[in-house]
Amino acid sequence: MAVERTLPTPEGRDLLGLVRELADKEVAPRAAEGEENAAFPRDLFALLGRSGLLGLPYPSAYGGGDQPYEVYLQVVEELASAWLAVGLGLSVHTLSCYPVASSGSPGQKERLLPDMLGGDLLGAYCLSESHSGSDAAALSTRARRDGSGYTVDGAKSWITHGGRADFYTLFARTGGPGASGISCLHVPASTGGVAADAPERKMGMSASPTAAVRFDGARVGADALVGEEGSGFSIALSALDSGRLGIAACAVGVAQAALDAAADYAKERHQFGRPIAEHQGLSFMLADMATKVEAARELYLAAARRRDAGRPFGTQAAMAKLFATDTAMQVATDAVQVHGGYGYTRDFPVERYMREAKVLQIVEGTNQIQRMVIGRALTGGR
Numbered sequence: 574m575a576v577e578r579t580l581p582t583p584e585g586r587d588l589l590g591l592v593r594e595l596a597d598k599e600v601a602p603r604a605a606e607g608e609e610n611a612a613f614p615r616d617l618f619a620l621l622g623r624s625g626l627l628g629l630p631y632p633s634a635y636g637g638g639d640q641p642y643e644v645y646l647q648v649v650e651e652l653a654s655a656w657l658a659v660g661l662g663l664s665v666h667t668l669s670c671y672p673v674a675s676s677g678s679p680g681q682k683e684r685l686l687p688d689m690l691g692g693d694l695l696g697a698y699c700l701s702e703s704h705s706g707s708d709a710a711a712l713s714t715r716a717r718r719d720g721s722g723y724t725v726d727g728a729k730s731w732i733t734h735g736g737r738a739d740f741y742t743l744f745a746r747t748g749g750p751g752a753s754g755i756s757c758l759h760v761p762a763s764t765g766g767v768a769a770d771a772p773e774r775k776m777g778m779s780a781s782p783t784a785a786v787r788f789d790g791a792r793v794g795a796d797a798l799v800g801e802e803g804s805g806f807s808i809a810l811s812a813l814d815s816g817r818l819g820i821a822a823c824a825v826g827v828a829q830a831a832l833d834a835a836a837d838y839a840k841e842r843h844q845f846g847r848p849i850a851e852h853q854g855l856s857f858m859l860a861d862m863a864t865k866v867e868a869a870r871e872l873y874l875a876a877a878r879r880r881d882a883g884r885p886f887g888t889q890a891a892m893a894k895l896f897a898t899d900t901a902m903q904v905a906t907d908a909v910q911v912h913g914g915y916g917y918t919r920d921f922p923v924e925r926y927m928r929e930a931k932v933l934q935i936v937e938g939t940n941q942i943q944r945m946v947i948g949r950a951l952t953g954g955r
Contacts, residue, residue, distance in 0.1 A: 576829060576870075578647060585644040592648050595624065596655035604656035608925060611772075611779040613737055615695070617659055618666075621652075622692015627666055631674050635686035642815070642877040646822040650870070653826030657929045658781040660826055661936075662695075664819030665733045668937075669696025669742045671812040672757050676800035685759060689740065697738035698816075699729040699760075699786060700809055706731070707942050709744075710752040710806060714788060716745040722795050723747070723758065725766070725788040733936075735784030736769030738762055743788070744805045752806035757799040766791035777928030814887040815880065816937050821873040821890070821897035824933045828866045828901040831908035831926040835859060838912055838921070855911060862904045869897040888950040895943040901930040 580586045600617060607614055621627050629645040631637030638645075645667070653660025670689050673681055688694050705711040714727025725745055732741075741760045748754030760767060766789045772782040800808055836859055839850035849855050876889035905927040909916035916923050934940050 580647070581641060581643060585640065588640070588644060589647060589651065591624065592626065592651045595620070596651050600652060600659050601655035604658075605922065605925070607656070607658065607780040608778075609919075613780055613782055614656075614659060615737065618662060618695055619692065621659075621663065625692075627663065627692050628670065628686075628690025630667065631670065631686070631690055635674070635682055636688075636690040637674075637686075641881040642818065643874060643881055646818055646873060646877050649819055649822040650826040650829070653823040654830045655826075656780075657823060657827055658778055660823045661778070661781060661820075662734065664816065664823060665698060666696045667819060668812055668816040669698045669738075669740070671815060672742055672799045672808045673759060675811065676757070676804070676808050677759075681759070681796065681799065694739040695734060695737065697732050697734040697741050697786070698812070699732055699741045699743045701729060701731045703728070703730045703785075707939060709809065710755070712744060712746060712755065714743070714745045716743075716747050716756065716758055718747070719792065723793050723797065725758070725760070725791040725793065728785055728787045730785050731773070731783055731936075732769075732786045733781060733783055735782060735786045736772065737782050741767070741786060742799075744809050745788075747802050747805075753803050755805040755809070756802045757805040757808045758793060758797045759799055760788075760791065760793055760797060764791050764793060776931065777925065778932055813937055814890045817890040817894040817943075818873055818876055818880070818886075820933055820937050821869070821876075821893040824894075824897035824901035824930065825866060825870045825873065827926050827930050827933070828862075828869065828897070828904040831901075831905040831923055831930075832859070832862050832866055834921065834923050834926070835862065835908040835911040838915075849911075858907055858911065862907055865900045865904060869893070869900040872896055888947055891938075891943040891946040891950075894938065895940050895947070898930070898933040898940060901933055902927075905930040 628637035629640040633639045649660050649664050673685050700709055702712050716723040716725045739762050743758045743760045746754050747756040768787050770785040772784045840848050842849045873893040876886050876893045879886040908923040909927050912923055915921050
């Protein structure tokens, strides 16, 4: 079902039309086979780049699209509805560009952003480690000052695009323990000493590689430092506020795809002499699914409008990520139920949506962490 959208500009409406056509013709037809074969669709990201979609919320002066988050997130939703690996990949790339775009020096922006936003490069965001997922301030990867640059040693875990990215936005320890000792570095993937392990074997999102990335004496120049030494943790958290909105949009895309599949099946499948959609128990289930999807969409859009207006939005981003991803999991599970036994087979896409929805409750801050963020905002805690 085509979602009726409210967009702030005619340019945004034209953009969404382009994205919807691209998603229908180029992305969706490849999703099932791509996931079955764990085939990373690098060419589709090149296509997104040529279409001007890899830098939408960033300034046109550096190759971006000058689009508000309200528009950018709906692009993410459309792509995620067609294939989550692509929608999530766009969100992760946008997250990876954020530190340079927000905290880089004028020289760094001029030198790095045109290639990062122009479509030829794909980024990855390196914050998590095997022992410091939710407790990101406990990371141990170290960047030691070495003459005119830094030498990096350590490993990052659960990195989307690990081994396939062209650059890594890396958070490493340049000082003492705790958040104040963390800095942000821009590390090209071609840097000596940078390598990725084999991709993780996941229950879903097989076409999106997730791998550990290792830094073994990797040396970068002093100009790789983004922002000031010791400011990396605040940069990381600021980036994640925006990134969580991207995950919320991805979740709504998956939920919408599951709802559409369930509604279509319910109209076609007959039992007891009529379509199962006409049975009250099932029609009420579809009604609840549709209501949750619409509510999740409005929640992420409301947070996006706060961001676009320059207002605080971190708590609202946590709420949107929490509600949208829980909604995606529930709606995808219900879509499997609507399909009955067929929903448990790979002949229909809903089992894939169910497997994909699960990871969205985990990435970029588990939903337990989102509840901590919201709770502290309510009570004034740390």
